[in-house]
Amino acid sequence: MTFQAEFENRRVLITGALGFIGSNLARRLVELGAQVLLIDSLIPEYGGNLFNIAGLEDRVRLNISDVRDAHSMRYLVQGQDYLFNLAGQTSHMDSMQDPDTDLEINCRAQLSILEACRKYNPQIKVVFASTRQLYGKPDYLPVDEKHLRRPVDVNGINKMAGEWYHILYNNVYGLRACSLRLTNTYGPRMRVKDARQTFLGVWLRLLVEGKPFEVWEGHQLRDFTYVDDAVEAFLLAAMSEASNGEIFNLGGEPVVSLKELADLMIEVNGGGEYVTRSYPADRKRIDIGDFYADYTYIRRTLGWEPKVHLREGVRRAIEFYRANLPHYV
Amino acid sequence: MTFQAEFENRRVLITGALGFIGSNLARRLVELGAQVLLIDSLIPEYGGNLFNIAGLEDRVRLNISDVRDAHSMRYLVQGQDYLFNLAGQTSHMDSMQDPDTDLEINCRAQLSILEACRKYNPQIKVVFASTRQLYGKPDYLPVDEKHLRRPVDVNGINKMAGEWYHILYNNVYGLRACSLRLTNTYGPRMRVKDARQTFLGVWLRLLVEGKPFEVWEGHQLRDFTYVDDAVEAFLLAAMSEASNGEIFNLGGEPVVSLKELADLMIEVNGGGEYVTRSYPADRKRIDIGDFYADYTYIRRTLGWEPKVHLREGVRRAIEFYRANLPHYV
Numbered sequence: 001m002t003f004q005a006e007f008e009n010r011r012v013l014i015t016g017a018l019g020f021i022g023s024n025l026a027r028r029l030v031e032l033g034a035q036v037l038l039i040d041s042l043i044p045e046y047g048g049n050l051f052n053i054a055g056l057e058d059r060v061r062l063n064i065s066d067v068r069d070a071h072s073m074r075y076l077v078q079g080q081d082y083l084f085n086l087a088g089q090t091s092h093m094d095s096m097q098d099p100d101t102d103l104e105i106n107c108r109a110q111l112s113i114l115e116a117c118r119k120y121n122p123q124i125k126v127v128f129a130s131t132r133q134l135y136g137k138p139d140y141l142p143v144d145e146k147h148l149r150r151p152v153d154v155n156g157i158n159k160m161a162g163e164w165y166h167i168l169y170n171n172v173y174g175l176r177a178c179s180l181r182l183t184n185t186y187g188p189r190m191r192v193k194d195a196r197q198t199f200l201g202v203w204l205r206l207l208v209e210g211k212p213f214e215v216w217e218g219h220q221l222r223d224f225t226y227v228d229d230a231v232e233a234f235l236l237a238a239m240s241e242a243s244n245g246e247i248f249n250l251g252g253e254p255v256v257s258l259k260e261l262a263d264l265m266i267e268v269n270g271g272g273e274y275v276t277r278s279y280p281a282d283r284k285r286i287d288i289g290d291f292y293a294d295y296t297y298i299r300r301t302l303g304w305e306p307k308v309h310l311r312e313g314v315r316r317a318i319e320f321y322r323a324n325l326p327h328y329v
Numbered sequence: 330m331t332f333q334a335e336f337e338n339r340r341v342l343i344t345g346a347l348g349f350i351g352s353n354l355a356r357r358l359v360e361l362g363a364q365v366l367l368i369d370s371l372i373p374e375y376g377g378n379l380f381n382i383a384g385l386e387d388r389v390r391l392n393i394s395d396v397r398d399a400h401s402m403r404y405l406v407q408g409q410d411y412l413f414n415l416a417g418q419t420s421h422m423d424s425m426q427d428p429d430t431d432l433e434i435n436c437r438a439q440l441s442i443l444e445a446c447r448k449y450n451p452q453i454k455v456v457f458a459s460t461r462q463l464y465g466k467p468d469y470l471p472v473d474e475k476h477l478r479r480p481v482d483v484n485g486i487n488k489m490a491g492e493w494y495h496i497l498y499n500n501v502y503g504l505r506a507c508s509l510r511l512t513n514t515y516g517p518r519m520r521v522k523d524a525r526q527t528f529l530g531v532w533l534r535l536l537v538e539g540k541p542f543e544v545w546e547g548h549q550l551r552d553f554t555y556v557d558d559a560v561e562a563f564l565l566a567a568m569s570e571a572s573n574g575e576i577f578n579l580g581g582e583p584v585v586s587l588k589e590l591a592d593l594m595i596e597v598n599g600g601g602e603y604v605t606r607s608y609p610a611d612r613k614r615i616d617i618g619d620f621y622a623d624y625t626y627i628r629r630t631l632g633w634e635p636k637v638h639l640r641e642g643v644r645r646a647i648e649f650y651r652a653n654l655p656h657y658v
Contacts, residue, residue, distance in 0.1 A: 111428045161490040
């Protein structure tokens with residue numbers, strides 16, 4: 001079945017929809033002819049940005065509300081065919097400084113969304129945005145879904161619970177739900193104002209601004225998923241019954257060191273510079289070393305694989321921020 | 330070092346202290362000469378029971394408060410040498426019917442206790458009471474600490490987060506903390522009014538009342554820890570620096586089927602009867618099959634092993650409830 005046949009005229013709800021991945025997903029779904037309802041709280045420190053849906057305003061419905069607001073969520077999930085559940089607090093630092101808020105968003109709100117679906121829309125299919133942070137420091141590489149979860153910050157712990165609520169509601173209540181563990185996702189519309197989503201956002205901004213960016217150490221290996229590839233994974237997971245109750249890693253090619261990535265970005269940009277520094281002392285204890293994911297399981301189960309090579313993805317991201325940076329700083 | 334040398338005149342805080350394990354731990358610590366401060370909320374549906382500290386009233390301080398009350402906890406942790414953190418919602422059913430309350434107690438309150446310790450008493454040593462429920466249905470037996478965690482109810486998910494907050498605060502902030510994953514703990518002072526702690530409580534009560542109890546299926550294998558053995562594990566974990574940041578399974582000998590346990594109880598009791606029935610449909614989906622724990626790691630690291638054989642433990646438990654049942658129903 002094609003994406004178009006699956007999603008045309010279907011009712012789709014996206015939480016965190018003005019954020020990076022949510023807004024790219026919304027764009028794709030609108031192209032496919034879906035009726036898309038966007039939810040976002042527009043908390044300034046988070047990823048929501050109205051510019052992310054520029055040009056799309058007349059083709060979607062936008063509802064500003066917070067996933068912690070159980071009453072509005074209870075109403076909004078009703079009648080929807082799909083829920084792409086992307087709202088979350090994503091910052092390591094914020095979760096350590098204010099663990100309670102992280103808990104409210106990443107745990108309690110998830111429970112109340114699932115309760116609302118179970119009671120008022122048990123036919124809905126839910127795809128949850130999880131994260132590689134659940135794994136913590138890898139025991140082996142590449143990391144598959146059987147790897148132990150040992151998160152290194154409050155955010156990772158709460159996301160671990162939030163993900164598992166989804167699997168539980170699938171298993172116990174038959175509410176169809178699955179989870180994607182995203183690795184470093186990048187591309188147009190990512191937050192570049194600060195490192196709350198990933199260091200890569202800050203690198204991109206400084207590069208486009210012609211300023212040097214910082215590489216911490218630089219030998220650590222990472223994988224990166226271009227946002228269009230991540231969006232495809234969400235669509236494939238939503239349309240498959242084989243995904244119910246399952247958890248899938250995403251990944252990307254090639255695996256590179258941070259220094260290699262920095263060099264690649266400067267090459268693609270046609271210039272730029274960075275400084276290498278040692279890992280800050282307050283972050284060293286949560287340094288996870290190398291990480292890259294094994295995405296065999298989603299390839300085998302859903303036929304997903306990354307299509308946009310890192311070099312091409314970086315090129316598109318730089319191009320986007322060259323044209324649009326003022327909307328993101 | 331002996332327990333007495335370690336705990337005499339030391340200041341010890343126990344949360345959930347009027348409950349089953351908390352009160353047995355309190356009794357042992359009082360015998361050892363510790364200055365014990367008991368915290369309990371006395372929520373009727375939970376395990377707290379004033380009779381659990383009968384005879385001990387003049388030798389402990391009792392503070393009725395709820396671990397969700399961050400202000401009282403902030404005050405109460407100050408000046409303590411040890412925190413035995415046992416307060417929790419333990420009922421599977423309650424966690425499914427009211428996931429929010431379970432989240433408040435098993436997640437949020439744990440975070441706020443740890444924040445209070447970090448800010449106002451960073452020297453304290455914390456031992457957290459976790460549970461085998463984190464594992465869900467085993468992939469292999471016996472289950473060691475490297476087994477994946479796949480909890481089958483909201484309670485298990487929230488306990489998973491609560492445990493990991495402790496490990497995180499140890500790793501990131503140097504707040505010494507560790508966790509014990511308890512299997513079926515039994516003995517005097519357990520809740521026997523209903524199955525909120527374990528089925529074994531209900532079996533004990535009905536046996537002592539001379540009524541038949543129910544065995545679901547009966548072939549499932551389980552292990553059981555007598556409460557005095559569990560108490561020793563808490564003391565060993567508290568006094569060791571090798572436990573910091575670590576998670577340990579407890580276990581028990583022998584591993585028996587539920588039917589073997591039922592037969593043993595009737596034999597020790599000198600009479601009684603049970604009926605075998607199939608697993609209730611609404612529980613079948615969360616049936617974990619056989620479970621027993623590998624406790625090699627705590628034996629090797631802390632020198633703990635279970636000393637009270639199941640037969641002897643059952644004998645003591647029956648004796649206790651023959652004498653004291655009215656205080657528990």
